[in-house]
Amino acid sequence: MAMMIPYGQRITPDDRTTTSRGLMRPRPGGRALRVAVATVLALWFALPLVPLLLWAVANRWSFPAPLPTAWGVDGLVTALEQGAAPAFGRSLLLGLAVAAIATPLGALAARALTRGIVPAPRLVSALLLAPLALPAFVAVMGLTVLLLRARVPATLAVLLLLVAAALPYTVYTMRVAYAAHDLAYEEEARTLGASRLAVLVRVHLPLVAPGLARAAFLAFLVGWSDYVVTVLVGGGSLVTLPLLVGSYAAGVGNEAIVAVLSLGAIVPPLVLLLALGRFGRRYPTARFTGPTPSRSPKGSP
Amino acid sequence: MSASLTLDSLVKVFDDPARPAVDGVSFAVAPGECLAILGPSGSGKSTVLRSIAGLDVPSAGRILVDGTDVAGLAPERRGMAMVFQRPLLFPHLSVLDNVAFAATVAGQPKREARADATQFLELVQLAGFGSRPVTALSGGQEQRVALARALAARPRVLLLDEPFSALDPQLRGDMHVLLAAIRAQLAPTVVMVTHDRDEAAVVADRVALLQRGRLLQHDTVERLYTRPDSLEVSRLMGGRNELPGTVIGGVHRSAAGGVPAPEGETWAEGSGVLVVRQEALQVAAAGASAPEGFVALAVVVADRRARGPRAELELAVITDDAPDARPDSLGSTRLLAEVPASRPLAVGDRATVLVPRSACTVVAG
Amino acid sequence: MLTTPLPGADARARQRASRERWVGLAMVAPALAVAGVVVVGGIGMSVVQSVGLLPLVGEARFTLDAYVANGDELLTGLALSLGIATASTLLSSVIGLAAAVIITQGRITGRLVAGLSAVTIPVPHLVGAAAVGLLVADSGLLPRWFGVEPGAWPDLVGGPWWVAVVLEYTWKESAFIALVVAGVLATRVARYDETAALLGASRARRLRHIVIPLATPAVIVSAIIVFVYTFGSYEVAWLLGRPYPEPLPVLAFRLFNSITLTSRPEAAAVAVITTVVSLLAVAVGMALLRRTPLWR
Numbered sequence: 001m002a003m004m005i006p007y008g009q010r011i012t013p014d015d016r017t018t019t020s021r022g023l024m025r026p027r028p029g030g031r032a033l034r035v036a037v038a039t040v041l042a043l044w045f046a047l048p049l050v051p052l053l054l055w056a057v058a059n060r061w062s063f064p065a066p067l068p069t070a071w072g073v074d075g076l077v078t079a080l081e082q083g084a085a086p087a088f089g090r091s092l093l094l095g096l097a098v099a100a101i102a103t104p105l106g107a108l109a110a111r112a113l114t115r116g117i118v119p120a121p122r123l124v125s126a127l128l129l130a131p132l133a134l135p136a137f138v139a140v141m142g143l144t145v146l147l148l149r150a151r152v153p154a155t156l157a158v159l160l161l162l163v164a165a166a167l168p169y170t171v172y173t174m175r176v177a178y179a180a181h182d183l184a185y186e187e188e189a190r191t192l193g194a195s196r197l198a199v200l201v202r203v204h205l206p207l208v209a210p211g212l213a214r215a216a217f218l219a220f221l222v223g224w225s226d227y228v229v230t231v232l233v234g235g236g237s238l239v240t241l242p243l244l245v246g247s248y249a250a251g252v253g254n255e256a257i258v259a260v261l262s263l264g265a266i267v268p269p270l271v272l273l274l275a276l277g278r279f280g281r282r283y284p285t286a287r288f289t290g291p292t293p294s295r296s297p298k299g300s301p
Numbered sequence: 302m303s304a305s306l307t308l309d310s311l312v313k314v315f316d317d318p319a320r321p322a323v324d325g326v327s328f329a330v331a332p333g334e335c336l337a338i339l340g341p342s343g344s345g346k347s348t349v350l351r352s353i354a355g356l357d358v359p360s361a362g363r364i365l366v367d368g369t370d371v372a373g374l375a376p377e378r379r380g381m382a383m384v385f386q387r388p389l390l391f392p393h394l395s396v397l398d399n400v401a402f403a404a405t406v407a408g409q410p411k412r413e414a415r416a417d418a419t420q421f422l423e424l425v426q427l428a429g430f431g432s433r434p435v436t437a438l439s440g441g442q443e444q445r446v447a448l449a450r451a452l453a454a455r456p457r458v459l460l461l462d463e464p465f466s467a468l469d470p471q472l473r474g475d476m477h478v479l480l481a482a483i484r485a486q487l488a489p490t491v492v493m494v495t496h497d498r499d500e501a502a503v504v505a506d507r508v509a510l511l512q513r514g515r516l517l518q519h520d521t522v523e524r525l526y527t528r529p530d531s532l533e534v535s536r537l538m539g540g541r542n543e544l545p546g547t548v549i550g551g552v553h554r555s556a557a558g559g560v561p562a563p564e565g566e567t568w569a570e571g572s573g574v575l576v577v578r579q580e581a582l583q584v585a586a587a588g589a590s591a592p593e594g595f596v597a598l599a600v601v602v603a604d605r606r607a608r609g610p611r612a613e614l615e616l617a618v619i620t621d622d623a624p625d626a627r628p629d630s631l632g633s634t635r636l637l638a639e640v641p642a643s644r645p646l647a648v649g650d651r652a653t654v655l656v657p658r659s660a661c662t663v664v665a666g
Numbered sequence: 667m668l669t670t671p672l673p674g675a676d677a678r679a680r681q682r683a684s685r686e687r688w689v690g691l692a693m694v695a696p697a698l699a700v701a702g703v704v705v706v707g708g709i710g711m712s713v714v715q716s717v718g719l720l721p722l723v724g725e726a727r728f729t730l731d732a733y734v735a736n737g738d739e740l741l742t743g744l745a746l747s748l749g750i751a752t753a754s755t756l757l758s759s760v761i762g763l764a765a766a767v768i769i770t771q772g773r774i775t776g777r778l779v780a781g782l783s784a785v786t787i788p789v790p791h792l793v794g795a796a797a798v799g800l801l802v803a804d805s806g807l808l809p810r811w812f813g814v815e816p817g818a819w820p821d822l823v824g825g826p827w828w829v830a831v832v833l834e835y836t837w838k839e840s841a842f843i844a845l846v847v848a849g850v851l852a853t854r855v856a857r858y859d860e861t862a863a864l865l866g867a868s869r870a871r872r873l874r875h876i877v878i879p880l881a882t883p884a885v886i887v888s889a890i891i892v893f894v895y896t897f898g899s900y901e902v903a904w905l906l907g908r909p910y911p912e913p914l915p916v917l918a919f920r921l922f923n924s925i926t927l928t929s930r931p932e933a934a935a936v937a938v939i940t941t942v943v944s945l946l947a948v949a950v951g952m953a954l955l956r957r958t959p960l961w962r
Contacts, residue, residue: 030869038778041765041768041782042779042782044837045837045840045841048794048834048837049789051807052797055800063816066810105697106697108693108696109694109698111693112689112693115690117689117693118693118694119691124694127702134704134898135898135899135940138708138712139704141712141918141922141934142715142934142937143704143711146707160700160704164705165704167700171697225790225791225792227791228899242790242901246901249799249905255800265793266793269788273784273788356863376860377862377863378866382864383860383861383864389858391858391880392960393880393882402875407866434959451864454864
């Protein structure tokens with residue numbers, strides 16, 4: 001559902017704006033209120049991550065103590081002993097595979113939809129966004145019978161279901177990207193003598209690259225974070241990082257391992273997110289000047 | 302509802318302190334007057350307007366409305382209203398509620414606010430459009446509603462930021478007529494930013510010409526054309542004739558000959574460039590003598606360019622050094638004149654240019 | 667003047683249009699096939715199984731037994747799931763909207779809140795659940811910091827009010843709504859805000875008359891997504907909830923993995939009901955969206 005988030009786009013006012021814009025000038029009463037609300041919100045968003053950070057470096061932390069009583073990396077050692085590394089690798093592969101499939105499929109569909117050459121476009125868009133409205137377990141429970149009878153390997157079945165789950169994100173993201181993408185650039189390139197392939201490689205893809213990166217990131221996230229599909233279809237044969245987190249979190253006394261595994265599950269997407277933030281601002285002028293495109297399919301799940 | 306507006310050495314620095322976007326701009330606008338801020342893109346004209354509105358905070362300088370500094374006032378308390386190039390009609394409100402917006406947020410009862418708004422819709426000739434959604438309007442209508450909305454706020458100063466530049470020429474002309482009608486009826490103080498010389502000439506009483514953040518000249522439209530303060534002004538206003546030379550004893554002497562200063566004016570002695578509008582030059586038959594107040598120059602037509610109903614003639618001045626010059630070996634002193642396209646002057650024809658002394662001015666080189 | 671097109675031009679244009687349609691169809695086909703198989707197949711097969719037409723053993727026979735078998739659990743589960751989803755959606759919308767306003771207004775404060783909420787987004791829900799557990803359980807970080815004995819600490823995890831579950835959903839989804847709405851506010855609302863200020867509207871008035879109305883469609887769309895997700899999500903309720911009563915997804919999960927022969931159709935029945943409610947929620951949300959003046 002993160003597809004509507006403007007990753008790589010500045011949403012906070014920059015220093016130049018705030019110091020020079022009349023509307024942004026601090027006014028005493030409003031400022032106190034704003035700082036208070038912002039502090040509460042910052043705590044709200046940050047607080048749940050604090051126990052993870054502390055437990056990950058706690059060897060022992062008996063109850064009433066507000067901070068760990070013995071620091072250390074026992075949690076990390078145990079997690080590695082319990083197969084955290086291969087699970088991490090499997091999650092990574094799963095996320096990459098989902099991104100590698102769902103991104104081009106979504107981009108193709110989005111391009112056709114934005115160009116208005118698809119028959120029954122409303123129905124097609126609705127179907128492509130439908131996995132969003134369908135709880136994952138419903139799809140799994142319905143399809144397992146079919147997939148089992150067709151002897152589809154569990155890993156492949158997981159992949160199919162996760163690609164479907166990722167499609168709404170990639171389609172939506174690419175529709176936004178293509179709505180802002182001016183076909184005239186490609187036509188201009190054609191008139192300058194570029195072949196279809198050259199236009200695709202040298203003009204079309206570079207121009208929508210930030211959109212593709214956003215779409216791929218979101219698709220990766222679907223594969224990387226999934227729990228339900230892997231557990232139900234894989235039936236325990238495909239042990240990913242979330243599965244390890246789930247099995248340790250359900251037990252007692254595993255706080256340190258859970259914390260280490262959880263951080264391991266948070267860090268890679270965060271790194272990607274930071275990279276995306278830099279990449280997304282590659283064409284700042286081309287994408288954010290002029291009237292905002294109104295053709296984007298905002299909000300039609 | 303009209304107030305006077307004074308800018309006192311306004312400075313606005315964005316990123317590079319060495320290159321301020323607005324650099325010490327001062328001017329005054331009388332109540333009911335319409336001032337156009339004219340300049341090429343990047344000249345800082347929009348920043349001046351946004352500073353007046355309070356949307357940008359100046360780095361230095363004062364902005365006075367009716368003699369009172371408005372520095373500490375938030376945009377919403379300055380009593381300005383602004384119309385942007387994009388109409389920015391609130392998409393969640395009807396046409397009428399857009400126009401009634403200022404009254405609504407000022408706490409007026411809805412019925413009164415709407416009744417008031419209706420009058421302003423009539424003023425912009427959109428009576429009966431009130432209940433429509435703003436998406437059902439054409440570009441010109443949208444801008445009319447934006448104007449009505451701004452006027453309904455009873456601004457002390459009405460600010461217009463290139464409000465008509467997105468419209469086609471026909472609609473733009475209609476809007477100029479509408480603005481004139483509004484000025485006749487309500488006499489608001491208006492400051493309008495534009496990059497279009499003709500628009501400034503049609504709409505404004507006076508023009509402030511900006512370049513690279515600096516105010517080059519603040520004057521009436523006519524004087525900007527005929528009495529530019531500098532070569533820069535002359536060029537920005539589209540002046541094409543520049544004759545470098547020297548003023549000696551009140552007469553400007555150049556390769557083209559001597560031109561005395563207009564009646565009742567004096568030119569500073571020393572070197573200077575004589576500028577004269579191409580529209581002011583008259584082209585007569587070869588050998589014609591100069592009437593009172595004109596200077597006659599013998600010329601050869603070196604080039605002729607079509608400009609729709611007009612033609613632009615490039616005229617090579619026949620000087621004493623080259624009295625019988627042929628078109629291919631002409632001297633470098635050229636004048637540009639605009640004549641009706643029907644004048645049958647062709648390249649190579651000889652003619653006489655009559656330079657009206659009253660249209661000439663000398664600026665520093 | 668020749669105003670009618672040359673003979674044949676019309677036909678050629680039509681031919682080109684139909685070729686374009688084929689190209690378009692070919693471009694959406696792969697995505698459509700995957701989504702179609704999963705959505706139509708998933709729902710269809712769930713329905714088929716739930717009415718007894720695809721038993722693991724024995725002959726197929728149409729029956730609604732699966733819907734009646736766990737009647738009570740189904741009803742309490744439905745009520746519970748609706749309650750959790752409604753509470754999470756309302757709380758995240760309010761917190762998210764407030765955060766969006768802070769993000770787009772403040773300088774340092776805005777960046778802080780934006781950064782922290784962006785960090786929240788890529789956290790998997792299961793990890794979020796584990797983290798919230800470590801924070802608010804009776805041996806968690808908060809009772810430690812406040813010095814409250816486990817006995818005196820309320821039952822947030824596994825308690826009767828499902829507080830930890832709602833907290834986790836609200837935590838992640840409020841960040842989602844905050845960033846979506848902030849994106850809309852920053853790109854589409856900023857200029858209107860200026861215009862309104864010039865027309866004399868104070869900050870509070872602008873918030874009420876401009877910012878909130880213009881943000882409403884984005885809030886509704888993201889609220890629909892949050893509701894449907896929290897309504898049909900399994901792992902958070904499983905980890906932070908109590909064994910009984912079960913929300914619909916947890917109930918379906920238990921039935922699906924149970925060894926009884928009749929439990930598969932029963933799980934499918936729960937899945938069908940969850941889907942129907944989800945689709946109804948989307949329909950209600952879209953109806954709400956259409957009633958906002960911005961919707962065209």
